[in-house]
Amino acid sequence: MSCRDLSDRVGWRRALLGAMRGKLTSALPLGASMLALLLAPVASASTLNDVVHEPGTIAGQPYRYWMTRTWELYFSSLAPGAQACKTVTVNGTAVTLVGNFSGRRSTCNVPAGSAVYVNEYTTHCSTLPDEHEGFGTSDAELQKCSLGVNRSTVKALINVWLDGRSVPKFGKYFWMGTQAFPVNVKEQEVEAAAWGWSLLMRPLPKGTHTVRCEVLDPNRKPKTESIVTLHVA
Secondary structure (H helix, E strand, O other), rough: OOHHHHHHHHHHHHHHHHHHHHHHHHHHHHHHHHHHHHHHHHHOOHHHHOOOOOOOOOEEHHHHHHHHHHHHHHHHHHOOOOOOOOEEEOOOOOOOEOOOOOOEEEEEEOOOOOOOEEEEEEEEEEEEOOOOOOOOOHHHHHHHHHHHHHOOOOOHEEEEEEEEEEOOOOHOOEEEEEOEEEEEEEEEEEEEEEEEEEEEEEOOEEEEEEEEEEOOOOOOOOEEEEEEEEEOO
């Protein structure tokens, strides 16, 4: 290859690069707009990334621990279930417990930076009269009792949506129970156990978030629905 051939090729490449540079520069405004459009759905979908999956933990504690703490909240009120939510601190981490005991609509104020545990669809048994469904009152019997109440619910027929987006395979992977635990009800020592579905989340972005749970009966007809509104500020 002669020096002139090389010079001609270099000049041709420089001209081509200059033309491409002009095209790239003119395309930047459109590229930025497209990038903003592409990122917008990702930002709104980000709360699903805050869901803690089994065997994940918050403050070093698993789902079963938070289920126990939430049912302790239920029993701690003089009128059980009256306290909708409470923020507690465990191992230096703030966690807002959402009882959702009515199974309909609940609203909670969540401090910014607090993790959140929502009791979605769980049942309990205890040593209180009429709260163990014909089972005994030993720890093992209370666990069997709380599990037995939920066996009529088909795992595939319970779903949860966080900010309008379905939590994948919620019925299959978010189902668990507690050990028997002691509670005090009107100065009476009681043992209880719980079993069912719940949702544990890392701190959510500031703003309003919704958690909707829908349960269908075996014939796929609506059985119950709950909607929890979280105001994070």
